[in-house]
Amino acid sequence: MRTIDIVPTFEGWQAAARALLREGVAPGEVGWREASPGEAPTDRAHEAPTPGATRVPRQFLDLARQAAGAADPARWHVLYDVLWRLVRENRDLLNDPRDPQVRRLNALAADTRREARRAETDEALRLEPQGAGAAPFVPAGASLAELRAAAARCTGCELYRRATQTVFGRGPADARVVLVGEQPGDQEDLKGAPFVGPAGEVLDRALAAVGLDRARLYVTNAVKHFSFVERGKRRIHQTPRLSEIAACRPWMEAEVAALKPEVLVCLGATAARAIVGADFRLLRDRGRFFPTRWSEKTIATLHPSAVLRGEDETEQARLYGILVEDLRRVAGV
Template identity: 70%
Template sequence: MVTVEIEATFERWQAAARALLSDGIAPEGVEWRERPGAPPAPRASKFFRVPPRFLELARQAAIAGDPGRWAALYDVLWRIVNERRDLLEDRAHPKVRRLHGLAAQGRREAERAEQQDVLRMEAEGGGAASFVPPGADLATLAAAAKRCQGCPLYRDATQTVFGRGPAQARVVLVGEQPGDQEDLRDAPFVGPAGEILDRALTEVHLDRATLYVTNAVKHFKFVMRGKRRIHQTPRLSEIAACRAWVEAELAVIKPETLVCLGATAARALLGDEFRLMRDRGRVFATRWAPRTLATLHPSAVLRGEDDAAQERLYRMLVDDLRLAAVAV
C-alpha cells in the first residue's frame, strides 16, 4: 500500500495521480491523505491524455468536502487510462455516478461560498457602487469606470471596457465580459464572438449602430497558458461587484428591449432562478425594460462541437434576436 499525502487542491492531486499512473500503481494500492503543507509529488515520467470532460468534473469534485474524493477521482482516472477511455459515457456505471455526485456537491459548495462572498461584500459596502457617480450620463459613467477597482479583476486586465452605443438606444444587448480582443481594443464584441453577433444582427435586420452593447462585467478575466490569455467565467462575487455599472447604464438609457446574451448576463440582471436554456426566448417585463429576454452568448456558437451543432446554436441565437427586432 502506498500512502500519498497532498494538500487539498486539484492541482496537487493531479500531480500525484500522474506520478502514480506513471509507476503503474492501481487504485486499490493507494491510500490518500490530506496534509496542509505537504510537498508536491515528484515530476511524473509520463503524461496521459484524458477526456476534457473528466478534468472538468474532477476540478468540480475536488472542491467537495468529501474525504473520499481523491480516491474516487483516481479510481475513475485509472479506468479511463487503462481500461475504457469512453467510461464517462456510461452514466450508469457506479464509479461514474460517484464522480458526478462529487462534482455536483463541489458545485453546490462553491456556489454557497460565492454567495457568502457576495453577502460579505455587500455588507462591507464593496464592489463598484462607490465608483459610480450618481445621476451621471453615459460619457461620465464611462470615464469613471476607467478608475474602478471594485473587484480584483482590474489588476490584470488592460483596461475597463465600457458599453458603446447611443444613449437613446431602444435595444440594449448585455454580454458576459470583454474577451482578449475587446480588452486590447477597448470595445465590446469586436472579437470572434462579435463577428457571430454582427452576422446574426444583420440577419434579423438590427443595425448595431442603433443599439447599445455592453457587458455585465467590465474587465477581462483570464488565465495565462503559455503566451495566450484564456477566458475564465467570472465568479458570482465578481458579477455582483460589477452590477452597479450595468444598472447605471440601463438607468440612463431606459431601453424598450433588453437582451441578455448568455448565462452570466442573465444571472446578473434576472437572478439565480433564471435558467438560460429553459427560459431563453421568453419575453417578459422587468424593472430594466418592458421587453426583456435572454439568449445564447455568441461564443456558445463557436464552442459547438461540429458544423451541425454550431449551425443549430446559431439558429437559436438568430431566432431569439428576431424577437428583439420586432420591437424596433
Template identity: 55%
Template sequence: MTTVARRKAAERSAGDGGETAAALIPSGPSLQSLREAAAGCRACPLWERGTQTVFGEGSARSGVLLVGEQPGDMEDRTGKPFVGPAGQLLDRALEAAGIDRSRAYVTNVVKHFKWEPRGKRRIHQRPDAREIRACLPWLAAEIDVVRPEVVVCLGATAAQALLGSSFRVTRERGRIVASPLAPRALATVHPASILRIPDEAARRAELSRFIADLSAAARALG
C-alpha cells in the same frame, strides 16, 4: 425606476456581500461620465489583471441593450466591447434579425477581462459572484441612461446577474420576461458558445436559434 433603484435591484439579483462600484457612479450620469469614472474602477481585483476597463458602447437612446459576461482578449486590448470573433458573429446575427447594431447598445456585466495564462495565450475565466456584484452598479447605471425597451442577456452569467440566480437560459431562452431593470428582457446564449460547437451542422442550427431569439427581441421593440 431611478438609477439607485436599478442599482439596488441589480445587486439583489447577484446576491449580497462585498464592496461594489456604487460609490463611483457620478451624479446625474451620462454615458461619457460613466465611461470616464469606470476607467479608474478598483472595486474588485480584476483591474490588476485586465489591460483596461472595457465599457459599453453604442447609441445613448437605444431601444435594445445587449449585455454579455465580460470582455475577451481582443476587447481587453482594444477597449471596445464585442469586437472579437464572438462580436463579429453577433453582428451577423443582429443583421439577420433586423437589429441595427449602430442603433443598439452593447456592454458586459463585468468590465475587466478575467483570464489565466496558458503558454502565450490568455484563457478566459468566468467571473465569480463577488466580481459580478462589484461591477453591477455600472451596468445598472448604463441601463438607466440608455433606457432600452428590451434588455437582451447573452449567456447564463448575464441572465442570472440581471434576472436572478435561479434563471435558466436553457429553459427560458427566447422568451420575453419581466425585469426590474427594463420594460422587457430576453435571454439567449452567448455568441461565443456557438463558436465553440465543433460540428458544423450543429453550429449552423444553433446560430439559427440564436437569430430567432434576437428576432423575438426585435419584434418586442414594435
C-alpha cells in the same frame, strides 16, 4: 406533416407522444410547436384518453425528463424519434453509443444536469460582492459619458489588476435595444470596446440576419474587466466569479438606468443572472419576453461565444439558429 402544439414540459410532450404512438404516427410525419401560455392548441388529439400505457425502459424516462428541460427547440423531435424506435424497432437502442439521436438525447440531458449543478452552486453562493464592489466609484445620476470616465478608474474587484483597461459599453444614448454580454474577451480588452472579437463577429452576423443595425444598438457587458488565465502566450477566457459579477453590477445597473431601453437582451447566463438574479436559468427561460425592473421587455438568449464552442459545424449551425431565432423576436418589437 401534422403539427402538434404542446405545453413545453415533459408531461405535455409525454401526453402527445402517447397519442401519436397509439395512432402510428412516425417521427417524420409530425412537427412540434411550443404553445404560448393561454394559447389553445390547434391539434388536441393528445387530449384523448389513452387506453394503456406504453412500456419503455426507465433509463429513457429519466433521460427524457432531463432533456425536456433543455433549451433546444428540437428536443421534442429527438425525444419522439428515440421513443418511436425504442417501442417499434429496438428495445436496446439506448445502448448504442453510435446512434446520432441517442447521442443527441444524452447531450440534451447533460445540458440540463449541468444547469442544475450550476443552480445548486448559485443557491449557495448567490450574487454577493466581496467588499464594497464598484458602488463607491459609480456617480449618482451620471450620464453615459460620465459613467464611462468614472469606470476607467474602478478598482472595485481584483480583475482590474491584470486587465488592460475597463471595457465600457458602446452605442447611442437613445438606443431602443440594449444588449448585455458576459465580459470582455482578449480583443475587447486590447481595443477597449465590447464584442469586437470572434464572438462579436458571430453577433454581427446574427444581427444582420434579422435586420438589426448594430450602430443603433447599445452593447455592453455585465463585467467590465477581462477575466482570464494564461497558457503560454495566450490569454484564455475564464468565467467571472459570482462575487466579481456582483461587484461590477452597479456599473451595468447605472448604464441601463441611464439608457431606459425598450428591449433589454441578455446574451448568456452570466448577463441574465446579473440582471434578473441568481435564480435565472438560461436553458429554461431563454427566448421569451418577461418584465424586469430595467425593461418591460427583457429577453435572454445564447451568448455568441456558445456558437463558437459547438463541437462541429452541425452543432455550431444549430446553436447559431437558436441565437438568430431569439434575436428575430427582438427585431419584431
